[in-house]
Amino acid sequence: MKYSRRKFIKTSTLAAGSLLYVPAMRNFAAAAKGNAAPIAVYTWNYGTKVGRIALEVIKKGGDGIDSIEKAINSVESDPTVKSVGLGGLPDASGEVTLDASIMDWNGNAGAVAYLKYIENPISVARLVKERTPHVLLAGEGALKFALSNGFKKTNLLTEESKKAWERWKKNHAKKINNHDTIGMLVLDANNNLSGGVSTSGLSYKLPGRVGDSPIIGAGLFVDNAVGAACSTGMGELAIKTSGSFLVVEKMREGYSPEEACKIAVERTTKYGRNQQICFLAMNSKGKVGAYALIRGFSYMVATQQGIKLFASKHLF
Ligand code: GLY
Numbered sequence: 001m002k003y004s005r006r007k008f009i010k011t012s013t014l015a016a017g018s019l020l021y022v023p024a025m026r027n028f029a030a031a032a033k034g035n036a037a038p039i040a041v042y043t044w045n046y047g048t049k050v051g052r053i054a055l056e057v058i059k060k061g062g063d064g065i066d067s068i069e070k071a072i073n074s075v076e077s078d079p080t081v082k083s084v085g086l087g088g089l090p091d092a093s094g095e096v097t098l099d100a101s102i103m104d105w106n107g108n109a110g111a112v113a114y115l116k117y118i119e120n121p122i123s124v125a126r127l128v129k130e131r132t133p134h135v136l137l138a139g140e141g142a143l144k145f146a147l148s149n150g151f152k153k154t155n156l157l158t159e160e161s162k163k164a165w166e167r168w169k170k171n172h173a174k175k176i177n178n179h180d181t182i183g184m185l186v187l188d189a190n191n192n193l194s195g196g197v198s199t200s201g202l203s204y205k206l207p208g209r210v211g212d213s214p215i216i217g218a219g220l221f222v223d224n225a226v227g228a229a230c231s232t233g234m235g236e237l238a239i240k241t242s243g244s245f246l247v248v249e250k251m252r253e254g255y256s257p258e259e260a261c262k263i264a265v266e267r268t269t270k271y272g273r274n275q276q277i278c279f280l281a282m283n284s285k286g287k288v289g290a291y292a293l294i295r296g297f298s299y300m301v302a303t304q305q306g307i308k309l310f311a312s313k314h315l316f
Pocket of ligand 1: 200210212231234
């Protein structure tokens with residue numbers, strides 16, 4: 001499918017001026033009915049700029065992986081975002097450790113876990129997919145791989161995040177939180193599905209903890225014939241339920257993306273109701289849906305018709 005430049009300019013203009021918040025997908029007709037490619041969907045209110053970047057890459061001839069990498073890079077490199085990349089809140093020992101994964105329409109995937117000092121882990125995950133026979137590199141090995149591929153070491157702990165960590169330590173806070181993983185799913189101009197996820201994980205987590213984001217099937221899963229899904233929230237819940245894989249398998253059985261996400265959220269309830277877990281999905285026709293355990297999850301949908309913010313349905 002060819003992307004229309006005229007339509008893209010209209011999208012950009014709309015997106016620059018307006019951020020809409022609507023309660024359900026029903027009125028965003030193209031994406032809700034499917035066949036809306038190109039379409040990019042992403043977790044939380046990361047703003048219209050992220051969607052514009054994703055669509056622009058496709059307009060220039062990029063595929064879904066190019067689009068996801070560039071759009072997620074913009075969030076990773078934003079020091080004001082406290083849950084992804086540079087400026088992400090650290091673990092309990094004060095170190096920022098990052099997790100990311102990416103998966104394409106051929107079912108090929110790359111991921112990094114417990115990666116320190118590298119601002120753009122999604123780009124390293126892409127290289128794991130493209131330049132190694134492996135799926136997941138972790139810790140020191142992931143860092144060495146990144147450095148040997150030209151990535152630069154960066155101090156990811158900004159002054160602001162350091163002060164927040166010092167406050168947390170001083171108050172002997174037990175609390176861990178911070179659920180704002182960026183997950184993005186793209187149906188590109190060739191009607192191919194891809195997905196990517198990037199996060200600094202739970203703030204003040206135990207050193208060594210890895211979440212769902214780099215675990216294929218937990219934080220991300222793509223099957224081009226069926227659909228794609230990603231998760232945000234308490235990663236342990238998505239790992240224990242193979243949540244993103246479950247969402248895709250439920251879409252394979254014929255459930256809509258929203259119904260499939262709801263089933264995956266329900267599956268987590270045996271572990272309690274207090275920790276947020278959210279799934280976002282898109283099927284191979286471009287139909288989008290989401291579900292969260294607790295009120296408060298939002299997601300954005302970017303198409304040629306515009307870029308909008310939606311409130312997810314929730315169980316509790
Ligand atoms: N969902 C992100 C994490 O648990 O690390």
